[in-house]
Amino acid sequence: VRLDDHGSQRSGLDPTTYAFTHRVRVRFAETDAMGIVHHANYLLYLEEARVEYLRSIGRPYTEMRSDGTDHAVLECFVQYRAPLHFDDQVDIHLRLAGTTRATFQIDYLVTVDGSPRATASTAHGAINAKGRPVRLPTWLVELAQAG
Amino acid sequence: VRLDDHGSQRSGLDPTTYAFTHRVRVRFAETDAMGIVHHANYLLYLEEARVEYLRSIGRPYTEMRSDGTDHAVLECFVQYRAPLHFDDQVDIHLRLAGTTRATFQIDYLVTVDGSPRATASTAHGAINAKGRPVRLPTWLVELAQAG
Amino acid sequence: VRLDDHGSQRSGLDPTTYAFTHRVRVRFAETDAMGIVHHANYLLYLEEARVEYLRSIGRPYTEMRSDGTDHAVLECFVQYRAPLHFDDQVDIHLRLAGTTRATFQIDYLVTVDGSPRATASTAHGAINAKGRPVRLPTWLVELAQAG
Amino acid sequence: VRLDDHGSQRSGLDPTTYAFTHRVRVRFAETDAMGIVHHANYLLYLEEARVEYLRSIGRPYTEMRSDGTDHAVLECFVQYRAPLHFDDQVDIHLRLAGTTRATFQIDYLVTVDGSPRATASTAHGAINAKGRPVRLPTWLVELAQAG
Numbered sequence: 285v286r287l288d289d290h291g292s293q294r295s296g297l298d299p300t301t302y303a304f305t306h307r308v309r310v311r312f313a314e315t316d317a318m319g320i321v322h323h324a325n326y327l328l329y330l331e332e333a334r335v336e337y338l339r340s341i342g343r344p345y346t347e348m349r350s351d352g353t354d355h356a357v358l359e360c361f362v363q364y365r366a367p368l369h370f371d372d373q374v375d376i377h378l379r380l381a382g383t384t385r386a387t388f389q390i391d392y393l394v395t396v397d398g399s400p401r402a403t404a405s406t407a408h409g410a411i412n413a414k415g416r417p418v419r420l421p422t423w424l425v426e427l428a429q430a431g
Numbered sequence: 432v433r434l435d436d437h438g439s440q441r442s443g444l445d446p447t448t449y450a451f452t453h454r455v456r457v458r459f460a461e462t463d464a465m466g467i468v469h470h471a472n473y474l475l476y477l478e479e480a481r482v483e484y485l486r487s488i489g490r491p492y493t494e495m496r497s498d499g500t501d502h503a504v505l506e507c508f509v510q511y512r513a514p515l516h517f518d519d520q521v522d523i524h525l526r527l528a529g530t531t532r533a534t535f536q537i538d539y540l541v542t543v544d545g546s547p548r549a550t551a552s553t554a555h556g557a558i559n560a561k562g563r564p565v566r567l568p569t570w571l572v573e574l575a576q577a578g
Numbered sequence: 579v580r581l582d583d584h585g586s587q588r589s590g591l592d593p594t595t596y597a598f599t600h601r602v603r604v605r606f607a608e609t610d611a612m613g614i615v616h617h618a619n620y621l622l623y624l625e626e627a628r629v630e631y632l633r634s635i636g637r638p639y640t641e642m643r644s645d646g647t648d649h650a651v652l653e654c655f656v657q658y659r660a661p662l663h664f665d666d667q668v669d670i671h672l673r674l675a676g677t678t679r680a681t682f683q684i685d686y687l688v689t690v691d692g693s694p695r696a697t698a699s700t701a702h703g704a705i706n707a708k709g710r711p712v713r714l715p716t717w718l719v720e721l722a723q724a725g
Numbered sequence: 726v727r728l729d730d731h732g733s734q735r736s737g738l739d740p741t742t743y744a745f746t747h748r749v750r751v752r753f754a755e756t757d758a759m760g761i762v763h764h765a766n767y768l769l770y771l772e773e774a775r776v777e778y779l780r781s782i783g784r785p786y787t788e789m790r791s792d793g794t795d796h797a798v799l800e801c802f803v804q805y806r807a808p809l810h811f812d813d814q815v816d817i818h819l820r821l822a823g824t825t826r827a828t829f830q831i832d833y834l835v836t837v838d839g840s841p842r843a844t845a846s847t848a849h850g851a852i853n854a855k856g857r858p859v860r861l862p863t864w865l866v867e868l869a870q871a872g
Contacts (some may be wrong), residue, residue: 315464323798324768357764361802470651471621493812504617508655609758
């Protein structure tokens with residue numbers, strides 16, 4: 285698996301091109317001594333948005349996990365464009381960006397008041413309880429094709 | 432279980448009264464927008480010190496876990512005395528402070544260059560893979576009595 | 579400053595005795611290899627609830643910070659009663675539990691579906707931009723007396 | 726700034742091609758309910774290794790910060806190849822991979838017992854206390870040319 289070489293351009297800056305939006309509010313604990321959100325914490329926002337996206341399409345991640353399937357993170361890419369601050373209301377826009385037999389990619393745009401703060405992409409593989417790759421479920425492949 | 436009501440006094444300020452010391456260096460990610468280490472991250476230092484203490488007495492936590500026993504955290508108390516900053520070399524002094532049939536307490540002193548920054552206590556219970564309380568191993572009870 | 583010696587009993591199990599409730603949903607990143615929320619992360623929930631409480635009473639923490647006042651955490655105590663799991667909807671109940679000239683205490687009850695998962699208390703001091711203690715604002719003292 | 730399109734290949738799997746190695750031990754708190762290190766926490770290891778690298782070449786990050794310069798993270802890319810577990814001793818190999826007038830890139834290889842677990846790249850910009858981009862110091866440009 286390899287994130288698309290032009291991933292960051294494909295994660296464009298137009299929120300209307302994303303399928304789903306989830307809002308988080310920045311915790312004080314997520315800031316660092318530069319007074320802004322630490323770069324690692326963006327990945328927590330992306331993950332929370334993925335979980336809410338799956339819930340919104342009727343495929344809650346908890347059900348997948350109790351069925352023995354996990355979504356391992358294979359790759360991540362984040363481009364930080366402008367800082368986030370404590371108490372900001374942050375919108376995570378996302379869309380399913382493509383699949384292979386065993387992997388899928390999600391693209392993200394992070395905004396505050398409509399202004400871009402970051403773009404990102406993550407690649408995931410479906411794995412079973414032993415950590416072995418398994419085929420993506422049909423609904424996920426079809427969803428990517430429809431999107 | 433209940434941490435001793437005078438726990439913070441028992442976690443005295445004299446490093447020589449503690450059985451074990453472990454040093455950590457503050458990560459930038461552990462600071463917050465006040466420019467100091469976020470209070471929740473002290474618990475990570477205490478945990479890392481517990482793990483190193485168990486290793487130092489020949490009872491590595493990974494072995495306990497592969498034998499099906501975990502040490503659930505039942506209570507924690509931290510008194511923050513002076514801030515920690517990025518890149519500080521922090522000494523975590525600890526001692527086993529008491530046991531019951533199923534629980535044990537650890538007291539901590541946190542210093543930088545010998546100067547106290549925090550005192551703390553944690554209470555733990557031995558649990559099996561299903562999360563049920565189990566008896567403490569004999570060596571742990573004996574260690575507490577010896578200490 | 580010293581948390582009340584019977585703090586954990588005062589943080590009772592009846593949600594109706596708390597002034598404010600804030601709901602968070604457990605992130606996957608907040609779990610650990612025991613399959614439950616790591617004990618340090620409860621402090622993040624308490625902090626988020628404090629911030630929302632201050633907003634709800636018209637005293638947003640961001641305003642205090644831009645006025646040069648911070649609320650340093652002086653002490654924390656948490657009693658873990660039952661684990662939290664990924665995707666749980668967690669209610670953080672809190673109340674202002676007392677003040678001195680420069681410090682205040684908050685008590686918490688953490689529940690899921692009304693069932694208690696943890697009780698906690700935190701003690702805070704008002705500090706200025708140089709980290710020096712300052713008097714609590716009048717409104718905070720009056721609020722504690724009224725509560 | 727844009728991470729090199731073939732960054733993940735340039736972050737090759739041969740540890741001897743990296744300039745510096747820093748070892749960390751996985752904390753229990755860094756694992757998640759899959760029983761492995763959560764993907765966001767790799768960024769903390771990379772950051773800790775960068776800080777130790779700067780110290781090793783006589784340019785401690787704390788000095789830069791007290792001189793009013795920070796290294797903002799502009800981009801990050803991580804490819805996760807095999808999981809990390811609690812208590813693993815993890816080697817972070819890194820090298821300075823290139824500079825522009827205001828930015829530099831670092832490539833990483835993450836191994837356990839010599840076996841690759843992840844490759845990564847981060848891009849950074851020098852900024853002043855107001856968050857404005859400033860020129861890289863000469864020593865950093867020369868170091869990149871020498872490397």
